Amino acid sequence: MIIAYIAGVNIIAFLIMGMDKQKAKTETYRIPERTLWGLAILGGAIGVWAGMKSFRHKTRHRSFVIGMPVLIIIQAVFVVSLF
Template sequence: MEMIVVYIIGVNAITFMLMAADKRKAKKQAYRIPERTFWGLAILGGAVGVWAGMKTFRHKTKHRSFTFGMPVLIITQAVLSVFMIFMS
C-alpha cells in the first residue's frame, strides 16, 4: 500500500511540474509537450497533477477535453481506489 501512495504522489508531482514547464514553453512559443503526454500521465494516476497545474498556471483551461475530462477521470480513479481498498 505504501508503494502505491508513493507512486501516486510521484506521478502527480511530475505531471504538475510538466504542466509548469509546458506553460513556460507556451509563453516563449517554444516546442510544447504533447497533450497525449498529459493524458497518458493522467490515466496512469496523475490526473490530480494535471488539474492542479491547470488551476495554478491557468494552462489548458480552454481545452474542453481537459476541463471536462480531468474531473471525470479524477472521480473515476477515486471511485476505483475506494472500491479496491474495500475489496482487499
C-alpha cells in the same frame, strides 16, 4: 506503495504542466497533449488538474476542463475499491 506511486505521478504531472505553460509563453517546442493525458491516465489526473488551475494552462480546452474532473472521480473510485 500505491500512495507513493500516486503522489509521484501527480507531482510529475504538475511539474510538466508548469513546464508546458512556460514553453507556451516562450513559443518553444511544446509537450504533446497525449503526454499530459497519458500521465493523467496513469494516475496523475489530480496533478494535471492542479497544474491547470495553478498555471492557468489548458483551461480553454474542453477535453481537459471536463475530462480531468471525470478522470479524477474514476481514479478515486478505483483507489477506494482497492482498499
